[in-house]
Amino acid sequence: MLTFQILANGLVLGGLYACIASGFSLVWGVLNVINILHGSIIVLGGYLAFFAHAKLGIHPFLSILVAAPLFYAAGYVLQRTLINRMIAAPVLLTLSLTFGLDLMAQNGMLLAFTADFRTLIIEPPLGVLALGPVVIPIDRLLAMLLALALTGLLYLLLSRSRIGRAVVAVRMDREAAALMGVSVKRIYAVTFGLGAMMAGVSGTLLAMIYPISPLTGTVYLGKAFVVCVLGGLGSVPGAMVGGIALGIVESFGALWFGPENAATLSFLLLIVVLLVKPTGLLGRKGYE
Numbered sequence: 001m002l003t004f005q006i007l008a009n010g011l012v013l014g015g016l017y018a019c020i021a022s023g024f025s026l027v028w029g030v031l032n033v034i035n036i037l038h039g040s041i042i043v044l045g046g047y048l049a050f051f052a053h054a055k056l057g058i059h060p061f062l063s064i065l066v067a068a069p070l071f072y073a074a075g076y077v078l079q080r081t082l083i084n085r086m087i088a089a090p091v092l093l094t095l096s097l098t099f100g101l102d103l104m105a106q107n108g109m110l111l112a113f114t115a116d117f118r119t120l121i122i123e124p125p126l127g128v129l130a131l132g133p134v135v136i137p138i139d140r141l142l143a144m145l146l147a148l149a150l151t152g153l154l155y156l157l158l159s160r161s162r163i164g165r166a167v168v169a170v171r172m173d174r175e176a177a178a179l180m181g182v183s184v185k186r187i188y189a190v191t192f193g194l195g196a197m198m199a200g201v202s203g204t205l206l207a208m209i210y211p212i213s214p215l216t217g218t219v220y221l222g223k224a225f226v227v228c229v230l231g232g233l234g235s236v237p238g239a240m241v242g243g244i245a246l247g248i249v250e251s252f253g254a255l256w257f258g259p260e261n262a263a264t265l266s267f268l269l270l271i272v273v274l275l276v277k278p279t280g281l282l283g284r285k286g287y288e
Contacts, residue, residue, distance in 0.1 A: 006251045008134045014247025015144035016206060020220055021227035022151045022239040023198030026158075029234020030171045030191045032091060033083065036098040038199050039221030040105040041071065045203020046212040047113060050120045060120060060208050061146065067200045075196025079189040087188060102217070109214035117211035143205040148240065150201055154194065155236040167191055171234055222263070226270045232280030241281050245269075 024038045045067050052058040052066065078101075086094050126138040158164035169177040170187045178184050210216070223246070231242025246266055253265035273280065 002255075004132075004134050006255050007248065008136055010248035010251030011244060012136065012140050012144040012247070013251060014244030015148045016202065016209070016243070017223055017227050017247050018151050018240040018243030019147035019198060019202040019205065021224040021231070021243055022154055022236050023195035023202075024221075024224040025228040025231065025234055025239045026154075026167075026198075026236065027192055027195035028228060030167060031079075031083075031087065031188055033087070033094045033098065033192075034091065035192075035195060036095060036221065037102045037105060038195070038224055039217030039219070040102050040109070040214070041075075041196055041199035042203040042206065042220045043109065043212065043214055043217045044105070045071065045200035046120075046207035046210075047109070047118075047203075048200070049204035049207040050118055050212055053120055053122075060122070060204055061142070063204045064146070064150075064201050067204050068197050071200030072193040072197035074193075076189045076193035078196070079192035080185070083192065084185060084188060106214050106217060113214060115213055115215055117213045119211045120207045122208065139208050143208055147202060147205055150198070151236060151240055154198060157194075158236060163187075163190060167194075223266075226266050228280075229270055230273055230280055232282040235280070235282045238280055238282035245281070 020042060024035060027033055027035045027038075048067055048070075049060040049063040052063045053060055058066075082101075083094070083097065086097055122139060126142070129136045129138055129141060156164075158167055166177065166182045166187050167190065169180070169182060170184055170191075174184050177187075206220075227239055227242040227246050229242075230245055231238025231240070246269070249269055250262040250266055254262040257265060
């Protein structure tokens with residue numbers, strides 16, 4: 001019976017991991033930029049949900065309606081005004097740029113919020129859902145379902161809309177896309193905005209489950225990186241599959257080897273996947 005409870009916990013965790021990683025994977029796959037700032041954006045989303053609930057009484061689920069356009073606009077402007085100036089530079093230089101931006105964001109949050117951990121407590125609590133021996137807090141279940149729904153909406157946007165098809169075209173061959181009339185610079189900004197939006201929204205959902213601190217950004221960044229490589233670079237379905245796989249592995253790893261070794265197990269899984277299938281579970285060979 002314990003196995004089913006651990007499996008349920010892993011699925012809930014995996015849904016949130018998928019939402020964390022989808023934006024990171026999209027930016028990396030389209031712009032060829034490893035966005036080290038991604039973790040700090042997630043934390044900022046958590047702080048937005050925390051203060052909106054503490055000061056204004058806004059439920060964290062409703063905070064998404066504010067976080068989505070706010071973080072999209074911030075990501076769009078950041079890419080057009082700063083990152084776009086170095087978009088043609090080698091990966092190491094763009095990585096250094098986002099690393100520097102992450103340091104600035106992290107230290108800014110430390111000055112503004114201190115390093116203390118803050119916990120978002122929903123009053124009244126939503127209760128729990130009991131399915132036989134499996135017990136799941138309703139707030140976590142709803143957060144997981146909403147995270148998967150948002151990730152699915154991102155996939156539909158990329159596959160069904162005109163702007164989404166332009167993003168995919170730039171990812172596959174930016175020179176050919178430019179020749180067909182696609183504004184590559186605009187698509188870069190849109191893509192970075194979508195990545196920032198997914199990071200901020202996932203932060204609002206994570207705030208209901210994990211304590212918030214500027215120091216947790218690196219943890220979320222590591223999760224996003226592992227899920228991105230597991231699922232396949234630039235693939236939203238890959239992020240969903242990789243996120244759920246990582247959540248299940250970490251949950252059972254915490255049971256078998258102790259919670260302090262769960263992160264180590266996830267990175268061991270990353271090494272195995274890189275050795276066996278470097279493109280990831282759903283990645284396609286030749287995509288960079």
